[in-house]
Amino acid sequence: MKLYKENQLKIYNSLSKTKEAFKPVHDGHIGMYVCGPTVYSNAHLGNLRTFMFFDVAFRYFLHLGYKVRYVRNITDAGHLENDADEGEDRIAKKARLEEIEPMEVVQRYTVDFHDVLKKYNFLSPSIEPTATGHIVEQIEMIKEIIDKGLGYEVNGSVYFDVIAYNKNNHYGILSGRKIEDAIHNTRVLDGQSDKKNPQDFALWKKADERHIMRWPSPWSEGFPGWHLECSVMSSKYLGDKFDIHGGGLDLKFPHHECEIAQSKTCSGHDPVNYWMHTNMLLLNGQKMAKSTGNFILPDEILTGENKILSKAFSSSVVRFFNMQANYRSILDFSSDALEASEKGYLKLMEAMTSLVSLSSQKSSSVDISQWKEKCYAAMNDDFNTPVLISHLFEGVKFINQIKEGKASITSNDLVDFVTTMNAFVFDVLGLLNDVKDQSSGKIDGVVSLLIKLRKEARENKDWDLSDQIRDELLAIGIQLKDGREGTTYSIS
Numbered sequence: 215m216k217l218y219k220e221n222q223l224k225i226y227n228s229l230s231k232t233k234e235a236f237k238p239v240h241d242g243h244i245g246m247y248v249c250g251p252t253v254y255s256n257a258h259l260g261n262l263r264t265f266m267f268f269d270v271a272f273r274y275f276l277h278l279g280y281k282v283r284y285v286r287n288i289t290d291a292g293h294l295e296n297d298a299d300e301g302e303d304r305i306a307k308k309a310r311l312e313e314i315e316p317m318e319v320v321q322r323y324t325v326d327f328h329d330v331l332k333k334y335n336f337l338s339p340s341i342e343p344t345a346t347g348h349i350v351e352q353i354e355m356i357k358e359i360i361d362k363g364l365g366y367e368v369n370g371s372v373y374f375d376v377i378a379y380n381k382n383n384h385y386g387i388l389s390g391r392k393i394e395d396a397i398h399n400t401r402v403l404d405g406q407s408d409k410k411n412p413q414d415f416a417l418w419k420k421a422d423e424r425h426i427m428r429w430p431s432p433w434s435e436g437f438p439g440w441h442l443e444c445s446v447m448s449s450k451y452l453g454d455k456f457d458i459h460g461g462g463l464d465l466k467f468p469h470h471e472c473e474i475a476q477s478k479t480c481s482g483h484d485p486v487n488y489w490m491h492t493n494m495l496l497l498n499g500q501k502m503a504k505s506t507g508n509f510i511l512p513d514e515i516l517t518g519e520n521k522i523l524s525k526a527f528s529s530s531v532v533r534f535f536n537m538q539a540n541y542r543s544i545l546d547f548s549s550d551a552l553e554a555s556e557k558g559y560l561k562l563m564e565a566m567t568s569l570v571s572l573s574s575q576k577s578s579s580v581d582i583s584q585w586k587e588k589c590y591a592a593m594n595d596d597f598n599t600p601v602l603i604s605h606l607f608e609g610v611k612f613i614n615q616i617k618e619g620k621a622s623i624t625s626n627d628l629v630d631f632v633t634t635m636n637a638f639v640f641d642v643l644g645l646l647n648d649v650k651d652q653s654s655g656k657i658d659g660v661v662s663l664l665i666k667l668r669k670e671a672r673e674n675k676d677w678d679l680s681d682q683i684r685d686e687l688l689a690i691g692i693q694l695k696d697g698r699e700g701t702t703y704s705i706s
């Protein structure tokens with residue numbers, strides 16, 4: 215039986231502001247869309263927090279046996295500066311400053327983004343569509359919105375009529391903004407705005423001569439508004455009604471509010487059943503943002519090359535640090551906080567290393583089934599990873615007690631225990647055991663030393679010692695191979 219049948223998941227829905235029992239549109243299947251990065255610069259650690267949380271949610275769905283289609287887009291058509299409807303395309307601006315093609319900017323930062331996610335042990339989404347790959351579909355959706363009477367063209371640009379939409383719908387349903395406050399950041403002071411109402415947002419913008427990224431359309435040579443691509447790509451790959459839409463809290467307004475308005479205009483119903491938002495990552499008490507310079511890059515943590523860090527940390531320590539906080543809480547990053555997480559992480563990994571060598575007894579003094587239930591209950595309660603981690607540490611206590619002979623476990627319980635610990639630590643949280651890697655590094659050092667001693671013994675024609683080193687290593691499963699380039703070894 216699939217695990218999801220016995221695990222009723224509850225998800226905090228930003229739309230209803232309550233925890234709701236999760237029921238997918240199609241039984242056993244989940245469609246999840248997460249707003250991806252804008253590839254005009256490196257993703258910072260705050261961005262990574264959002265993607266990392268959804269990676270863990272994705273991993274948990276897979277663990278429960280759901281068939282998941284996880285779509286995370288790449289915004290490569292460029293948002294306008296300050297996320298306003300006016301201003302310069304950020305990708306184009308970067309390209310102009312660096313005198314390179316906009317698609318070169320896109321390629322550089324897409325590759326970098328993937329590189330970072332790989333180092334941080336992310337699973338790849340099922341589909342990773344790009345905005346520039348869906349211009350045709352975006353133009354089609356604009357036509358549909360115009361046909362429904364909620365889009366209007368002025369001077370080659372097309373806008374969404376928020377006031378008209380709000381007559382029969384609730385604009386502000388997600389963000390809780392009142393319509394009079396839901397004004398889009400537009401430079402209206404210079405009198406250049408073509409919009410009917412300050413609340414309206416762009417679906418298509420006519421490109422001025424400075425604008426490099428441009429496509430032909432029925433209205434002008436231009437580019438799509440920045441909210442459109444997610445409506446288009448989510449409905450294309452997940453249908454016009456899907457399970458989960460996620461992103462950072464700062465995307466709630468205007469981005470997700472506008473997505474709902476666009477999608478609902480076309481389909482006639484709300485596009486998403488569960489809206490999920492991750493909270494901010496602070497850096498020393500301040501919001502992490504590229505625009506203020508208060509940010510740290512994921513790569514800098516791995517190398518230690520940032521003045522706020524006391525040293526380098528592994529990607530799993532960063533993952534562990536993130537998962538020690540609830541995704542809906544603000545998390546404050548600092549070198550001290552990371553050092554504290556590292557201690558906990560190492561303790562967990564040491565226990566995971568000794569877990570495999572535990573031996574069983576005739577009876578269990580530890581209640582594995584109750585412990586296991588608590589682990590699932592934590593994750594089923596809106597992915598409460600900090601509570602899960604506290605239960606995993608109860609598991610660490612079991613491991614140490616069994617190892618020291620202070621507790622016992624039957625072979626059946628041991629199998630269940632090892633399977634559950636491994637599932638949550640490695641499959642669901644996505645941690646890697648760096649400690650094991652360190653010990654294999656130590657083995658390498660010891661074997662290399664023995665190879666060197668054997669070489670010296672052979673040079674001294676001490677065949678007995680040379681053979682003894684070879685045979686005793688072989689007896690513990692390490693085979694030496696003499697070749698033209700020297701001696702190598704393999705572990706069986």
Ligand SMILES: [Zn+2]
Pocket residue numbers: 248249250444469
């Ligand atoms: Zn989006």
